[in-house]
Amino acid sequence: MSKENSAAKVLYHLKQDILKGFFAAGHKLKMSALKERYNVGVSPLREALSQLVVMQLVQVQDQRGYRVCPVTQSELIDIYDTRAQIESLCVAQAIERGDGAWEAGIVAAAYQLQSNADLLKADGDLQAWEELHQQF
Numbered sequence: 001m002s003k004e005n006s007a008a009k010v011l012y013h014l015k016q017d018i019l020k021g022f023f024a025a026g027h028k029l030k031m032s033a034l035k036e037r038y039n040v041g042v043s044p045l046r047e048a049l050s051q052l053v054v055m056q057l058v059q060v061q062d063q064r065g066y067r068v069c070p071v072t073q074s075e076l077i078d079i080y081d082t083r084a085q086i087e088s089l090c091v092a093q094a095i096e097r098g099d100g101a102w103e104a105g106i107v108a109a110a111y112q113l114q115s116n117a118d119l120l121k122a123d124g125d126l127q128a129w130e131e132l133h134q135q136f
Contacts, residue, residue, distance in 0.1 A: 006044035011051050012127065013038055018057050018068055019126050029058065029066040109136040 014034070017023050034045050049066050052058035059069050094102070113136045119129035 006040050007047035007051075010034075010038045010040050010044050011048035014048055015052060015055070015057065016126060018052070020122070023068045025068055026070045027068045028064075029068065031065065106136070112136075 014023075023029065029049070031042060031045060035041065038045070049058055053060055053066075057069055058066050061067055098106075109132070113129075113132045116129060116132055119125050119132070
């Protein structure tokens with residue numbers, strides 16, 4: 001397996017573990033434990049971790065490694081409020097500008113999202129659900 005494929009695979013699984021809460025906010029991510037969990041070397045791990053830093057899911061601590069980004073309740077409220085305002089504006093514009101084909105696509109995407117609600121369960125594939133949600 002190439003280095004790029006290993007990093008992409010680790011990125012996917014580590015991101016899922018963070019989003020699902022396997023690694024809680026503030027959790028120190030030790031290279032030795034990550035190497036064992038994902039069965040990869042240091043290089044793919046560092047690449048995946050650097051991408052998670054860009055996504056603001058992981059933070060680098062000088063000379064101390066990586067840690068899952070902490071999050072406060074007020075930060076979450078700000079994120080949800082901002083997202084709700086932006087999405088409301090987007091939906092209003094889409095409805096105003098959409099045609100019959102667009103509406104049919106929305107109905108199909110909503111059906112797919114509803115049909116795959118089980119992806120939100122604890123053992124579900126959050127990435128797959130996120131992709132369906134994004135299509136909707």
